[in-house]
Amino acid sequence: MTLQKIILKEEPNWYFKGIGMLQHNYAFIHEESEGKAIVYFCHENGSLLNETPNQINWTEVSEEDGNLPCIVDSLEFPNTVVADFQLRTNHFSLISEEGPESxxxxxxxxxxxNFFDMREYQSGIYSKQSKYWNHMNDLLFEYYYAIWIEKKNSESNEITDNEKD
Known part of the structure; x- marks a missing residue:
């Protein structure tokens, strides 16, 4: 088995989802050149050493590479706004210094x-097992997305109004 790496240009903004017993799954959005967005998912502490399929030839893996995080699943969306909305709809929160996740x-x-691409060897927890991911149909998505945009706009207007005082 030849290990494939995914190398990003910069550190991604991470989202997390509590999955029970103080464990989390993590995700980040990667914008493709065509404007499409791919959400990549990683397990907590999910390095190659912890996610290893038996097919790996360990003589080809350095100790440093063995500690790289592994991408275990992915979903594609039309753009980053839709990807962000879908993550939040499925109970993922953006990690930041401020907010409840702190x-x-x-x-x-x-x-x-740098990440190892282990999607081929995983069960597709979000992409293939629909009980863990709420795939909204287009009409339902447009409805909730319109509500979300309206809420964001009203929050923005409240901040502007408070700054005037």
Missing amino acids: NFDLDGCPTGI
Whole structure:
């Protein structure tokens, strides 16, 4: 088996989802050149050493590479706005210094710009097992997206109004 790497230009903005017993799944959005967006998913502390299929020839893997995070699943969306909305709809939150997630222990969040692509050897927890991902149909998505945009606009207007005072 030849290991494939995914190398990003910069550190991604991470999303997380609590999955129980103080464990989290992590995701990030990668914008493709055509404007499409791919959401990549990683397990908590999911390095090659922890996610390994038996087919790996360990003589080809350096110790440093063995600690790289692994991408275990992905979903494609028309753009980053839709990807962000779908992540939030499926209970993922953007990690930031401020907000409720600062109360969680997120030490298992992957870091860096290099990843091993292990999707071929995983069960597709979000892309293939629909009980873990709410795939909205287009009409339902447009409805909720319009509500979300309206809410964002009203929050923006509230901030502007408060700044005037």
